[in-house]
Amino acid sequence: MRVCHVSPTYFATESFVGGGERFVEELARAMAGRVEEVKLVSFGREARRERPAAGFERVILASWTDRIMVPFSPALFSELRGADVVHCHQYYVLPTFLACLAGRLYGSRVFVTDLGGGAWTPGYHVDQSRWMAGHLPLSEYAARGLPGRGLPSVVIYGGVDLERYPLRTEPDHDGSVVFLGRVLPHKGIHFLLEGLPPEVPLHVVGPCPDPAYLERLRALAAGKAVTFHGALPDAEVIGLLGRAMALVHPTPVDAGGSAGVNELFGLALVEAMARGCPVIASDAASLPEIVEPGDSGLLVPPNRPDAIAAAIAALAADPGLWRRLSLGARARVESRFTWRHVVERCLGAYEAAA
Numbered sequence: 001m002r003v004c005h006v007s008p009t010y011f012a013t014e015s016f017v018g019g020g021e022r023f024v025e026e027l028a029r030a031m032a033g034r035v036e037e038v039k040l041v042s043f044g045r046e047a048r049r050e051r052p053a054a055g056f057e058r059v060i061l062a063s064w065t066d067r068i069m070v071p072f073s074p075a076l077f078s079e080l081r082g083a084d085v086v087h088c089h090q091y092y093v094l095p096t097f098l099a100c101l102a103g104r105l106y107g108s109r110v111f112v113t114d115l116g117g118g119a120w121t122p123g124y125h126v127d128q129s130r131w132m133a134g135h136l137p138l139s140e141y142a143a144r145g146l147p148g149r150g151l152p153s154v155v156i157y158g159g160v161d162l163e164r165y166p167l168r169t170e171p172d173h174d175g176s177v178v179f180l181g182r183v184l185p186h187k188g189i190h191f192l193l194e195g196l197p198p199e200v201p202l203h204v205v206g207p208c209p210d211p212a213y214l215e216r217l218r219a220l221a222a223g224k225a226v227t228f229h230g231a232l233p234d235a236e237v238i239g240l241l242g243r244a245m246a247l248v249h250p251t252p253v254d255a256g257g258s259a260g261v262n263e264l265f266g267l268a269l270v271e272a273m274a275r276g277c278p279v280i281a282s283d284a285a286s287l288p289e290i291v292e293p294g295d296s297g298l299l300v301p302p303n304r305p306d307a308i309a310a311a312i313a314a315l316a317a318d319p320g321l322w323r324r325l326s327l328g329a330r331a332r333v334e335s336r337f338t339w340r341h342v343v344e345r346c347l348g349a350y351e352a353a354a
Contacts, residue, residue: 001035001036001084001085001347001350001351002035002036002037002039002082002083002084002085003031003035003037003038003039003083003084003085003086003087003350004038004039004040004041004079004080004083004085004086004087004108005024005027005028005038005039005040005041005087005088005089006041006042006076006080006086006087006088006089006095006096006099007020007021007024007040007041007042007088007089007090007095008042008043008068008069008070008071008090008093008094008095008096008117008119009021009042009043009068009069010024010025010040010042010043010044010058010060011024011025014044014045015042015044015068016068017207017231018182019115019181019265019267019268020089020090020115020116020117022267023089023115023138023158023265023267024040024042024089024115025040026159026161026339027159027339027342027343027346028040028056028058029052029053029056029339030159030161030339030340030342030343031056031343031346031347032053032054032055032056033054033055034343034347035055035347037055037057038055038056038057039056039057039058039059039079039083040056040057040058040059041059041061041076041079041080041095042058042059042060042061042071043060043061043062043063043071043072043073043095044060044061044062044063044071045062045063046060046062047060047061047062047075048060059079061073061075061076061079062075067119067120069093069117069118069119070093070094070119070120070121071094071095072094072095072098076095076098076099076102077098077102080099080102080103080106080108081102081106082106083106083108084108084109084350085108085109085110085111085350086099086100086102086103086108086109086110086111087110087111087112087113087136087346088100088110088111088112088113089112089113089115090112090114090115090116090117090118091112091114091118091123091147092114092117092118092119092121092123092124092147093117093118093119093121093123094119094120094121094122094123096112096121096123096128097121097122097123097126097128100112100123100128100129100131100132101128101131103131103132104131109133109350109353109354110131110132110133111132111133111134111135111136111346111349111350111353112132112135112136113135113136113137113138113156114135114137114138114142114146114147114261114264115138115264116261116262116264127148127149128148129147129148129149129151130148130149132148132151133151133152133353134151134152134153134154134349134353135148135151135152135153135154136153136154136155136156136345136346136349137153137155137156137264138155138156138157138158138264138265138286139155139157139264139265139285139286139289140155140286140289141263141264141285141286141289142155142261142264142265142286143155145261152349152352152353154345154346154348154349155345156342156345156346156349157265157289157336157337157341157342157345158265158266158267158270158337158342159270159337159338159339159340159341159342160267160270160271160273160274160333160337160338160339161338161339162274162333162334162338164234164238165238165241165271165274165275166242166274166275167274167275167276167330168242168243168275168276168277168326171276171323171326171327173243173244173245173277173322173326174201174243174244174245175200175201175245175316176200176201176202176203176240176243176244176245177196177200177201177202177203177244177245177246177247177248177280177312178202178203178205178240178241178244178246178247178248178272178277179192179202179203179204179205179206179247179248179249179250180205180206180237180241180247180268180271180272181205181206181249181268182206182207182208182209183204183206183207183208183209183210183213183214183217183228184209184210184213185210185213185252186251186252186260186262187250187251187262188250188251188252188282188302188303189204189217189250190216190217190220191250191252191302191303191304191305191308192248192250192305192308193217193220193221193224193226194220194305195304195305195306195307195308195309195312196224196226196308196309196312197309197312197313198223198224198225199225200225200245200312200316201225201226201227202221202224202225202226202227202248203227203229203240203244204217204226204227204228204229205229205230205231205232205237205240206230206231207230207231208228208230214228237271238271238275241271241272241275241277242275242276242277244272244277245277245278245312245315245316245322246277246278246279246280246297246311246312246315247268247269247272247277247278247279247280248279248280248281248308248312249266249268249269249279249280249281249282249287250281250282250300250302250308251263251266251281251282251284251285251287251302252282252284252302252303253282253284253302253303257284259282259284259285259302262285263284263285263286263287264285264286265286265290266281266286266287266290269281269287269290269291269297270290270333270337272329273290273296273297273329273330273332273333273337274329274330274333275330276326276327276329276330277326277329278296278297278298278315278322278325278326278328278329279291279296279297279298279329280297280298280300280308280311280312280315281297281298281299281300282299282300282301282302282303283299283300283301283302284302287299290332290337291332292328292332294325295324295325295328295332296325296328296329296331296332297325297329298311298314298315298325
């Protein structure tokens with residue numbers, strides 16, 4: 001089987017450093033060796049072709065447009081020719097529409113995993129699902145809002161590399177908490193800062209593309225032990241997660257109780273859980289599918305700083321509870337959220353549509 005993954009952006013500073021781009025990169029890399037050929041096709045300012053691992057080719061096409069989420073290159077069609085499976089990432093983007101059309105022309109099976117992004121595409125007006133074999137949503141939450149006609153759907157979730165994210169060597173923590181992700185309002189970091197006990201150190205890790213929001217957060221952090229690290233290398237992030245008491249993921253909801261498409265899957269959660277770092281997460285979006293409250297972490301009502309404060313205090317005050325959640329978090333990941341599990345779910349869907 002020859003599989004071609006298609007994404008408008010890729011995981012690099014010159015393109016986009018986000019959970020969606022990391023998801024595509026990690027999935028393609030993990031799939032290498034399980035099938036005959038794995039190719040990841042994306043777009044950038046300059047064309048290049050790389051082989052980062054055996055059986056895995058990354059192809060960056062030179063885009064004819066200057067809009068990062070509306071890339072185009074006619075070379076996409078030649079890269080897709082001969083693929084048995086075309087797995088697109090993002091539903092409402094131009095490369096997915098063109099890949100669906102190419103799949104129809106070449107006889108490839110086309111699947112789409114929507115990562116929540118979108119930009120101009122004919123797919124808003126022409127139903128591209130007629131050319132698809134199925135949807136591969138990131139969660140049951142994501143599956144509830146699938147566009148297009150009713151097609152076969154398999155929830156694939158996201159994963160973590162257990163060797164890169166090993167369980168901490170000692171069943172203990174340094175009392176700190178971590179936020180990991182892009183520093184933007186839809187992540188709810190302001191609720192975390194409002195509820196953060198002054199004596200608890202907080203590490204905010206992730207790029208900060210909104211200067212005004214960052215200034216708001218700095219004001220909320222006044223008098224508290226908060227460090228804004230910006231983006232950090234993976235090794236430093238893995239180290240922080242291996243020492244922290246908890247990862248806090250305070251996803252907010254709107255007045256109607258919806259988180260929208262902002263948390264279709266929480267990759268940061270499973271990375272923390274693999275390190276034996278319990279998660280305090282909002283009871284919203286896909287997060288309850290990842291965290292089993294009382295077993296691998298704690299769920300709190302969204303938009304509630306007082307609930308975040310209470311959860312942090314509970315973990316700090318009860319070493320037995322923390323140890324149980326730490327071991328439970330690792331066990332939860334091992335049983336459900338590794339890249340091997342994700343690849344197996346994808347391959348099962350690919351083969352069922354053959």
